[in-house]
Amino acid sequence: MDNKTRLSIIEKASKQVGPSVFWSTIIIITSFLPVFLLTGQEGRLFSPLAWTKTFILIVDAFVAITVTPVLLSLLLKGKFKPESANPVNRALERVYSPILRWCLKWRKTTIGINILALAVSIPMLLSLGSEFMPPLDESSILFMPVTLPDISNAEAKRILQVQDKIIKSTPEVEQVLGKAGRASTATDNSPISMIETIILLKPQSEWREGMTKAKIIAELDQKLQIPGVINGWTQPIINRINMLATGIRTDVGVKVYGQSLDSIAAVSEKVRNALQQVEGVKDLYIEPVTGGRYLEIQTRREDLGRYGLSVNDVNSVVESALGGASIGNTIEGRRRFSINVRLAQEYRNSLDRIRRIPIQSSTNGTVPLSAVADVKFVDGPPMIASENAQLRGAVLFNVRGRDLGSTVQEAIKTINQEVTGIPNGYHLEWSGQWENQIRANKTLKIIIPLVVLIIFLILYFSFKSFKEALLNLVTIPFALVGGVFIVYFYGINLSVAVAVGFIALFGMAVETGMLMVVYLNEAMNELVAKKGNSSETITKQDIREYVFQGAAKRLRPKIMTVSVSLFGLIPILWATGVGTDVMLPIVLPLIGGVFTSSIHILLVTPVVFEMTKEYELRKHGKLDIYDVKH
Numbered sequence: 001m002d003n004k005t006r007l008s009i010i011e012k013a014s015k016q017v018g019p020s021v022f023w024s025t026i027i028i029i030t031s032f033l034p035v036f037l038l039t040g041q042e043g044r045l046f047s048p049l050a051w052t053k054t055f056i057l058i059v060d061a062f063v064a065i066t067v068t069p070v071l072l073s074l075l076l077k078g079k080f081k082p083e084s085a086n087p088v089n090r091a092l093e094r095v096y097s098p099i100l101r102w103c104l105k106w107r108k109t110t111i112g113i114n115i116l117a118l119a120v121s122i123p124m125l126l127s128l129g130s131e132f133m134p135p136l137d138e139s140s141i142l143f144m145p146v147t148l149p150d151i152s153n154a155e156a157k158r159i160l161q162v163q164d165k166i167i168k169s170t171p172e173v174e175q176v177l178g179k180a181g182r183a184s185t186a187t188d189n190s191p192i193s194m195i196e197t198i199i200l201l202k203p204q205s206e207w208r209e210g211m212t213k214a215k216i217i218a219e220l221d222q223k224l225q226i227p228g229v230i231n232g233w234t235q236p237i238i239n240r241i242n243m244l245a246t247g248i249r250t251d252v253g254v255k256v257y258g259q260s261l262d263s264i265a266a267v268s269e270k271v272r273n274a275l276q277q278v279e280g281v282k283d284l285y286i287e288p289v290t291g292g293r294y295l296e297i298q299t300r301r302e303d304l305g306r307y308g309l310s311v312n313d314v315n316s317v318v319e320s321a322l323g324g325a326s327i328g329n330t331i332e333g334r335r336r337f338s339i340n341v342r343l344a345q346e347y348r349n350s351l352d353r354i355r356r357i358p359i360q361s362s363t364n365g366t367v368p369l370s371a372v373a374d375v376k377f378v379d380g381p382p383m384i385a386s387e388n389a390q391l392r393g394a395v396l397f398n399v400r401g402r403d404l405g406s407t408v409q410e411a412i413k414t415i416n417q418e419v420t421g422i423p424n425g426y427h428l429e430w431s432g433q434w435e436n437q438i439r440a441n442k443t444l445k446i447i448i449p450l451v452v453l454i455i456f457l458i459l460y461f462s463f464k465s466f467k468e469a470l471l472n473l474v475t476i477p478f479a480l481v482g483g484v485f486i487v488y489f490y491g492i493n494l495s496v497a498v499a500v501g502f503i504a505l506f507g508m509a510v511e512t513g514m515l516m517v518v519y520l521n522e523a524m525n526e527l528v529a530k531k532g533n534s535s536e537t538i539t540k541q542d543i544r545e546y547v548f549q550g551a552a553k554r555l556r557p558k559i560m561t562v563s564v565s566l567f568g569l570i571p572i573l574w575a576t577g578v579g580t581d582v583m584l585p586i587v588l589p590l591i592g593g594v595f596t597s598s599i600h601i602l603l604v605t606p607v608v609f610e611m612t613k614e615y616e617l618r619k620h621g622k623l624d625i626y627d628v629k630h
Contacts, residue, residue, distance in 0.1 A: 001079075001080065006073075006076070006080075007073055009080075010069060010072050010076065011069070013072075014065075014069040014072070016518070017557075018065045018068075018069070019065070020462075020515060020518045021064045021065070021515075022065050023458065023462040023514065024510065024511035024514045024515070025057055025061040025064060025511070026458060027455055027458050027459070027507050027510050027511060027514075028057055028504075028507035029053075029057045029058060029507075030454045030455070030458060031454060031503060031504070031507035031510075032050055032054060032504060032507060033050075033054065033454075034446075034447040034450050034451050034454075035049075035050040035447070035500060037446065038440070038443055038447070038496070039439070039443065040245070040436060040439060040440070041133070041241065041245065042132075042133065042436070042440050042496040045582070046496070046497075046500055049500070053504075089556045093552060093555060096552060096555055096602065097548075097552050099603065100548060100552055100603060103603045103606070104544055104547070104548065104607060107610070110607050111607060111608070114600060114604050117478075117481050117596070118478060118480075118481055121480065121481045121484040121485060124484050124485065124488045125480075125484045125488075127488075128484075128488060128492075128494045129402070129403025129405055129406055129493040129494065130403055130404070130406070130437070130493055131404040131437065131494070131495045132404065132434070132436045132440060132495060132496065133433075133496055133497060133582070134497050134581050134582055134584075135238075135581060136235075136237075136578070136579070136581050137213065137578065137581050138235040138236060138237050138238070138578065139200075139578055140198060140199060140235065141198075141201065141213075141217065141220075141233065142196065142197070142198055142199070142233070142236045142239050143163070143178070143198075143199060143220070143224075143232070144194065144195065144196055144197075144233075144249065145159075145163070145194075145195050145197075145224070145229045145231050145232060146194055146195075146229070146230045146285055146288075147159065147195070147228055147229050148193060148291065149288045149291040149292045149382035150193075151192060151193050151228075156180040156181070156192050156193070157180065159195070159229065160178045160179075163178060163195070163197060163226070164176050164177075164197065166223050166224055167199055167220060171207075172201055172202055172206070172207045172208065174200045174201060174202045175199075176197060176198070177197065177198050178196065178197035178198075179195070179196055179197075180194070180195045181194075191383055193288075198236055199220075201213075201216070214400070217233050220233075221233065230283070230285040231283060232249075232283040232285070232396075232398065233283060233398065233400075234250065234398060242432060242433070245436070246432050246436075247385075247387070247431065248394065248396060248432040250283060250396040250432060251399045251432055251433050252396075252397055252398070252404070252411075252430070252431070252432040252434050253394045253395065253430075253431045253432045254271050254394065254395040254415070254428055254429070255387070255392055255393070255428065255430075255431050256271065256393040256394065256395070256426065256428055257387070257388070257390045257392055257426060257427050257428075257429065258390065258391055258393075258423070258425060258427075259391060259425055259426075260391070261289045261381050261384070262290065264289050264391060264392075264426070265286075265289050267393075267419075267422055267428075268286045268287075268394070269286065270419045271415060271419055271428070272285075272286050272395050273418075274411075274414050274418040275395065275397060275411055275414065275415070277414070278410050278411045279401075279402055279407070280399050280400065280401055280402030280406075280407035280410075281398075281399065281407065281411065282397060282398045282399065282400045282401075283396075283397055283398040284395070284396070284397040285395075285396060285397075286393070286394075286395050287385075287393060287394040287395070287396055288381075288383075289382075289383075289385075289391075290379065290380075290381060291382060292380045292381055292382035293380075294377065294379075294380045295322075295354075295375070295376075296375075296376055296377070296378045297314075297318055297369070297374070297375050298373060299311050299314050299373045300372055300373060300374065303371060307363065307367055308361055308362045308363040309359065313359065314359060314372060314373060317359050317369070318357070320341070321342060321343045321348075322342065322348055322354070324340040324342035325341055325342070326339065326340055327339050327340070327341050351376075354369065355368060355369055355370035356368045356370070357369040359372065403493045404433055404434065404493075405493070405494075408430065408434045412430070440496045444496070447503070448499070452473070452476065452506065455473065455476075455506060455507065456469055456470075456473050459473060459510070459514075463517075465624075468517060468521075471513075471517060471605070471612070472514055472517055474608070475509045475510055475512075475513040475597050475600060475601060476509055476510065478597055478599075478600035479506065479508075479594070479596060479597035479600070480502065480593065481593075481596045482591075482592035482593045482594070482595045482596030482597065483502055483505055483588070483589030483592045484589075484592075485592055485596070486588050486589070487585075487588050490584075492585050492588060495585060497586050498585045498586070498588075501586040501587065501588065501589035501590055502593070504586070504590055505590050505593040505594070508565055508590065508593075508597075509594070509597035509601075511561065512558060512561050512562060512597065512598060512601050513597070513601050515557060515558055515561060516551065516558060516601045516602070516605050517605070517609070519550045519551070519558075520551065520605075520609050521550075521625070522550060523546040523549050523550025524546060524550075525625060526546065527543070527546040527623075528625055533622045533623055533625065534622055535617050535618070535621045538617060538623070540614055540617075543610055543613050543614060543617070543623075547609060547610045547613070548606070550606075551602070551605075555602075558598075558601070562594055562598045565590070566591065569587050569594075570591060572584065572587045573587070573591070
């Protein structure tokens with residue numbers, strides 16, 4: 001073969017396949033574009049993936065029609081070999097050919113089996129649990145116990161030390177650090193009654209046999225049952241995200257809005273009692289809005305006048321004695337420190353001694369504080385939270401051992417049935433991860449139909465045929481079958497990550513389907529060129545034989561398209577480390593869907609194509625021929 005003939009063959013092959021490869025790549029790009037519509041936490045997480053995939057595939061689309069033919073002309077040297085010369089191709093054809101002939105012979109059975117698989121996947125899909133995002137294993141634990149609001153500093157310190165010793169005794173724990181109260185920052189409003197303990201775990205290879213993170217938490221929770229302390233378990237990063245995004249430091253919270261703290265506390269108690277029996281609800285507690293203890297010093301104005309004192313005189317003495325008064329600064333090198341003076345701790349920890357704080361009067365000498373003021377402890381709110389110009393309380397809980405979606409749905413149903421008598425002007429609002437899940441679901445209800453519509457429009461404009469576009473689009477439901485099956489058997493809950501995986505799957509499934517339809521149309525062109533386009537010259541057997549050739553004789557490029565996708569994805573199934581929890585729900589639908597869509601494309605698409613051509617021949621007396629070169 002001379003060089004001119006060789007280049008002519010390469011040019012013809014590139015023109016035949018290039019446009020379809022280009023359009024199939026464009027389909028994958030456009031099918032993923034609606035991911036940019038995601039907002040909030042899910043949008044920030046998946047937008048880098050969407051940008052990266054979009055830019056790579058844009059370059060890929062142009063490389064397929066520009067660089068690839070040039071490389072073929074440079075690298076394809078020597079003698080061209082037929083498809084049958086490839087041992088892998090021969091082996092694939094020996095397996096595929098008899099199966100395809102059986103499917104073409106028993107067409108109704110083939111289609112029925114596929115429809116049955118699709119029908120079985122629907123109840124499996126409906127039975128899957130749901131959640132906002134798959135939980136990311138941060139390789140650490142955040143222990144957040146809550147004590148009574150009026151706990152003393154000394155008791156909080158003692159509980160913290162006891163908890164840290166118990167946690168450190170667990171073999172899987174590397175380090176533990178706890179704090180009570182808040183740091184010197186306005187962004188952390190934690191009261192002294194809330195303890196935060198960060199637990200760093202050893203590498204998983206050093207854990208006891210059979211131990212998991214869930215078992216470690218269960219074991220620690222059992223050991224740390226201290227009277228007056230309500231345990232809470234989460235992770236450091238997700239906890240901060242929840243607090244900043246929703247104001248809730250657990251997975252889910254029921255916010256109670258109203259005008260009176262006492263009424264909010266009563267409604268919150270009803271909500272907590274209703275949630276106690278819901279399966280999956282863990283670490284349930286009420287964010288305290290009452291129960292705080294305050295030292296109240298109320299001056300008696302009649303007695304102040306008797307001693308010639310003013311309210312400001314009493315307040316100044318109390319402020320300096322209990323809170324401390326600044327009397328100057330000390331400088332050490334480049335550091336400057338304020339000097340504060342106040343009564344010693346033993347004089348501030350007793351009501352009797354506080355009542356005996358001396359106050360210098362102008363007429364009667366020194367008098368005790370109790371002579372001009374009432375000193376007592378009173379009840380009050382430990383912290384006042386407000387949102388939307390209303391007071392707010394919250395009932396908080398985490399979800400473990402069950403998916404978040406069904407847990408919250410059952411909780412909503414339980415509260416609607418059992419929590420009655422809520423006063424006028426008071427209402428409940430669900431927050432936390434559930435709030436994010438509702439927002440993401442609303443967005444996905446727009447995104448997924450939009451993806452299917454975009455794919456259909458591109459197919460229509462590339463084939464210039466409604467029927468051919470629909471034939472390719474039918475691949476999507478059967479790709480969904482494999483994705484649902486593998487997600488179901490892996491025990492993965494439906495989430496935004498799974499939805500992104502299915503969106504990516506739709507484009508990949510249509511890509512392989514386009515190649516099959518191109519080769520089947522090429523076979524019909526060869527049939528018409530040989531026998532003419534008439535029902536008098538073309539028989540049903542002719543259509544079947546050429547459909548078989550179009551499907552079986554170009555098996556290798558279709559298998560290569562599927563294999564490249566799988567080879568890039570399957571290694572993620574064995575990946576370990578931080579981040580794999582989010583990667584797996586994206587990849588599983590792709591792997592399962594590529595398998596079932598490939599089976600559908602290789603076996604069912606030729607069957608449907610043959611039935612379509614037989615219908616055209618019977619009704620119109622000729623075949624509809626499409627220009628596969630576009």
